[in-house]
Amino acid sequence: DSGVTQTPKHLITATGQRVTLRCSPRSGDLSVYWYQQSLDQGLQFLIQYYNGEERAKGNILERFSAQQFPDLHSELNLSSLELGDSALYFCASSVEVVRGTLRANVLTFGAGSRLTVL
């Protein structure tokens, strides 16, 4: 168990619908990252939040949005879903400092949420 919790594990929905994926980072980690993994695109960085604020944006579609709450959990909202949005969505968190060694770019991943759009 990595300490990063994602729900739901599996989700099947129809085109045009909206879904919300939830992530709780590892205890003590302030940064949350969202990634999309698909067969044709590989692992794509979507967005990062740090302590409640958006820190960086990657290849995130306008139909997608995210937020991080005061308790540091994060939600990724996917709307107007298309067949091509079917993928594994990962949440990851990172620690800022470990024993004096900067490890802010080391990611701890959750188990992922597999989204199938029919």
Added chain:
Amino acid sequence: AQKVTQAQTEISVVEKEDVTLDCVYETRDTTYYLFWYKQPPSGELVFLIRRNSFDEQNEISGRYSWNFQKSTSSFNFTITASQVVDSAVYFCALSEDSSSASKIIFGSGTRLSIRP
């Protein structure tokens, strides 16, 4: 621009064989970080190692070893005496930023199958 190439899409070996996963990277920065992550069939990516560009020493951790060569821009991963539990997709990654993971570029992954 950064780029990570894992030319081996799939590798299949018999248990107990040694296997090397190749990773070639491109970057214009002199300071950068290289990573390997493992994605077992369960799906969760697991961090294996991070090296910075100033540390070219090879690293060994049990049956795993990593060979970092700046001259050839490679960061290869070797599993000695492979086991079935090593079956997974392995990702090599590169980042020029030490303060955030948002700039990590992942390779396309190598699917490793260990046959009993």
